Amino acid sequence: MKRTALRYAVGTTAAAGLMLPLGLAPALADAPEGTQIQLLGITDFHGRLADSGVNLASVVERERAENSSMGTALLSTGDNIGASTYESSSQEDTPTLEYLNALGLDATATGNHEYDRGYDDLVGRVSDTANFPHLAANVYEEGTSTVAAGLEEYTILDVDGVRVAVIGVVTEDTESLVSPDGIASIDFGDPTEAVNRVAADLEELPEDERPDATVVQAHLGPSDVSSLSAAVDSNAEFGTLVTEADESIDAMFFGHSHTGFAFEAEVPGTDRTRPVVQSGYYGDRVGQVILSSEGDGTWTTDEATTLDTEDVTYDSPVVAEAERIIDEAVAASQEIGSEVAGEITEDITRAFNEDGSENRGGESTLGNLVADALKEGAGYTQLGEADFGITNPGGLRTDLLVDGQFGDEAPGEVTIGELNQVLPFANDHGVVTMLGSDVIGLFEEQWQPAGASRPFLHLGISEELEVIYDSEAEAGERVLSVEVNGEEIDPNAEYRVATLSFLAAGGDNFASFANGDFEQSGMTDFEVWERYFNENTPVSPDTDERQADAALDIVLGGTTEATISTEDDNSGEFTFETTNEDEITGPFLLSLDLPEGLSADFGEYAVDGGARIDSLPAGGAALPFTVTGEPGEYTFTASVVADPDAEWWDDNPMPLVHETEVTFTIAEDQDATPGGDDDGRGADDDDQGSDDDNQGSDDGRGADDGTGADDDQRGDDDQAAGGSDRGGDLPRTGSEITAALGAALLLLAAGTTAVIAVRRKTGSSV
Template sequence: MSRSQTHRLRVSAARLSALAVTAGLCAVVPVALAPSASAAPVSIQLLNFNDFHGRIDANTTKFATTIEQLRAQNPNTLLMSNGDSIGASIFASAVQEDVPTLEVLNALDVATSGVGNHEFDQGYDNLTGLVADTVDFDYLGANVYQKGTDTPALPEYAEFEVGGLTVGVVGAVTLETPDIVSPSGVETIDFGDPVEAVNRVAGQLSDGDAANGEADIIVAQYHEGANLTTGLDAAKANRPEFAEIVDGTSAAVDVIFTGHTHQKYAYDAPVPGTERTRPVLQAGQYGENIGQVTLTVDSETGDVSAYTQANVARVATADTTLPRVAAVDAITKEALEYAAEVGNEPVGEITADITRAYSAPGATDRSVESTLGTLVGNALRDGVPENIGTPDLGITNPGGLRDDLLYAGNTTSNPANTDGVVTVAEANNVLPFLNNVSLVELTGDELAQVFEQQWPVEGRSSTLRLGTSDNVAITTNPQAPAGSRVENIWIDGVLVQPEETYTVSTFSFLAGGGDFFSAFKLGTTRDTGLVDRELWFSYLEDASPIEPDFAKHQVVAPGMPTVLGIGDTAEISVGNLDLTSLGSPANTDLTAYVVDEEGEVVDVAGEATVTAGAATIAVEVPLSAYEGDEIYLVAEPTGTAVGPIAVVDERTASTATGPATAVTTTVGKGVQVPIRITSDATATGTVEMRWNGYRQTATVVNGVARPTVPSNWKPGTYNIGFYYSGDAQTARSAVGVRVTIGRAPSVVLLTVPNPVKAGATPTLGIQVGNSSGVPYTGRANISYGGKGYQVLVVSGRAKFTMPPGRVGNHLITVWIDGNTLTAPSASTRGVRIIR
């Protein structure tokens, strides 16, 4: 008895029960091959699709019809999904948690499915709960384990009797899964190496031990694949994960289905260690193709003697007379009706119309930017979750914007649709194509090529102006030769460099070169798995209320400089400043603002009037500017910003020097501080003295400026900065000088009556003078006749009544201790007392 016969005798009753739905698949039919000596060959058809992503729409019944027509060609058929049937789904499926899609899979009698990363979008518990409870088959994940163990968290394989043979199907999901789904949803499970897991299970299915499963034919379903479709070797070189699948999968595996990358290919890949090949294929996305592999199998040995493979395109017309198609049609219609009802719900709010561009009332214009393009570009940039990526900019194609967001409501048909409300249906109408969101890594040179292709290219005669996020500024010269019309690109105010790499968030349509933007294909593209509708709705909700942004991002400015030196002048002509979206104001003024490194406007370098969206502005970089400042040309009232132009200082260097010794003075005496400016050029201009908000400017004469420390500064030591302004030829410089101001010297003057008669009490006059300019007020000390006295000096004057003294000559001394402004001083006079 052969291995396959022995195994079939050991099939459990439970498994046979599970296989009842495929009983009609087990008939054997002859094939046009020479039969083996031992048994007639069996033809087995394997049908596979991947990355369906809940496409419940007008094409769903066509997808089902394609499957049923292929099924009818061979009664020995096994239908499988290779993951991502749900998740990142279109609205009609997503609004009901993908239950309509799961019901479609059931109606089509899908036998099993490899698990994809999007099956984990709502978490492992949802997969093993709602999803598993809804479908009539197992999701397979041989490389999904319970946290911290090697215990399978999902069924690893499934077995099916097809044409009298056992087909074993092993599933494995991309190792990227925990990085591209919500971490909290998969925190109880681990993801291992997919090839290692498939090989382990394939070994069990081919080791002759029925206890761990046995299969005549082994099919591996990897939810992982190639990014290139230009050939097997190129695809392997481009994606190591795919190379490992092709070269590392066990020779026991007869067929390899792949997915995840949304590509369409069918490769005859060498089987490691043999001279055979085996089919390796992927069927694209969204049910657009069905992967078909037909195996010719020896019914006695289970050996595959021949195979064919193809990706069969979805049929153009549905056939609802087929029973399974009719069931799919009913599910689809019900889901679409429900989606239409739910579409009345609000999803966001706007403050005014946000629309496409118009050349005339009712005539959209794809050759210019729009407020709607900016909004969608912002959503593409800001709506990607951080665990998936951080785009530098968002880009949308104008043809992808299919409707406007209008402020006026429509409460007649929907009471919730008041002014400013954006409903689910209205938001969906803007982006109805349900592209996936892609992240594309492009060099600066490749990014410029993308924008170059806005003008007519081979295959497209029209101009298509891409919409960009609001952190992008571009200057162009439409009259320049093709390939050089895009002159400058800035992202977040930084000039794009040709060799630097930038991450663009865009739709899969553009990422794949749609609308003849083939330069996108020069970069490295990663499918985020996000459907544009999902990202778009989430962004509208989070960003509301949303105002229209009337700023242009792409303007005509031939030869606009990206660098100007201090003192330089430039005449810049700027055009194409106005938008034509509904409500867009016409610009009237263009101003060249000097902005410092902190982002503050510090000066104006030029002004001009805008007429019909164009202006010529004379820009003169002021001498007050610093290297590192930037100049933006800003049009008002839209806020369109062109640039920035980097400010550099290319003037001859200068050196500012102060006095060789410290500068000292006293209160009340201003002092000049000579500042010498040394330069290879003849320095002119000014030197500004700065201290604690005080500013004083002195002109440079013969290389020296002499600012003066004011006479009214209080005593103390000052570290004063002296800043040379520079001139058209000479760069600025600065020096610090320490200036010490002492208290003002004072003098005490005494008025003494002489001689004084004995017994008299004459009045002594006291006067205190100083150079501070502030009359002295304070105590005066008096020594007379061996005793001490004090009087109060007010505004520099005081009187003292002298006591009677003895006849003879005496001395009277008066001194002051000084105050914050005035230094101490003293005076002594003689007093003669007579009889």
């Protein structure tokens, strides 16, 4: 859309960066050919005053000075506040707003975190403190198409004589990213529709009010920034806005996804391009766009980049004022937050990807610890005990490190300020009473709806819970098991779940929470967190994986088959054998649950309660052991699992405990002798199941006698293995016995209960 030429009124321009109220702007022409403007952009600052505040201010001031021949506008795409470090959050982010005033921020889009304390706080206290407008063209009064009161669709800035319209929008995901109770009176609409509506409205303004250039500030962004096409494909909101925004848009700044990039994107319906920029996060970079007027209402890009702020200093009155605000904020927060709340013995952290970036789809020691604290916190209040606790990964904003320093505390000491940095949102703590079926629903909802910014959000859960899911199953069928204190959850029973108001209202798309009844405890999440440390110090991370993905298990996946066998030598000597497609790094634990009177010898592999296997080599491996005892018929349970003391997070090759039972006889005047009948397998067939079974005594794994003797359970030809090519029972000769662990577990994957699969327990033998 081509803009109508405007007439330029000499002597009526305002100072660079000054916002002009609509209707009072001077009459301007399309900027003369060769006119340049500089747009500086920040995003997702999150109150990082002490970390990068001086450096950020220095880069802004340096670029203003170095490009003083042109006008400069300083813009933000939101999340200036919220999820802030303690120097800001301890004072409700007022220092950050004052800092941005000092920098001369001209306009900001609202980010999702601007709504953390609720819409009323944003349009009241926050807007009253800020000297810049908060733009939100796609935020409406509930049930209407009217922009929410106290927010603006756009503003028009005078940038050294050039009229620049700035349109602000925020991701529709905001409704699931903040506490629903705080935004109950507003709706979030489609960003692209809002941008194009406002762009059309700008063209309909009187000639003397229309802008020379139009900029979009969008708090939404891509996850893949390896190229423009990859970015467009990685996020639907971003892709639609980049490719469908009105041709009158001359530049676009983005945020939210904590990435940095500078691209040139085609302007639809033209042969022109426009800059598309996102300037990192936490003040680490400043986006820079320099545009030149073609004199006909269009602009070309002279510069589109992001500028590193690390270690940059610049001497100016603005930087000096910013530094003063930061110093005062830090001093106040140090006084508030320097009190030691407790100690940690090791680092307790969020989950991370291999490149060091945060992974909200992974299990973490910090997430599980917060869930433990929420559960225990219910007992601090009138609500009484909860059954378990659950938290969301997005609520965890930093880590607890032994060597982390908030003030002058000793290594390992944790201060109030550090605890607040982990949970900065001041959510209400409470208990949701909900059905077991809805609890199962929560774990299904870890897989987020199509179009969500993250496909999977891994809930932090307290130690009372153990969950098994299958990431490769169909939607709605992924959760295989949820146990509470070792007992399978009852879908029809009520459970008391300690959590945060954000989740209790259905935040982060965990809608099943909203089916329950939420009772507030009267404490915030931070207050509970602080008291937990007071009462449980020193605190250590629990490296037990509380949610396991069955799809990663090497036995269930068929890459490893395991058997226990014994030769017909009446020696009581058994062998644990594996067949492996590839080498698999352990360690693994093999343990026996032996009846009284029996003992086992694992030789050099022995550890307390069993044997330790460091790795499983490609091809196969064998571990011999001997069982001895008094004469008689016995049944013992053999179990194998990844070592519970090893630190596996989401890549554990054997997260499930795999068990089988072995029945054998120690005869008079013999060593341990497999079998007691003619087929060498111990008790009568009535006790052992059909000839095809040979799996041991009643263990709840099949037909009425517990052995699964029916043909539809096992089959005649393939025994328990599902086919000889998948590792069925070894041939039986004389008194040989084989317990086909891997083969029987294939039946479990097919929906039977041939072999029990349970979660490992921290500190217990398996």
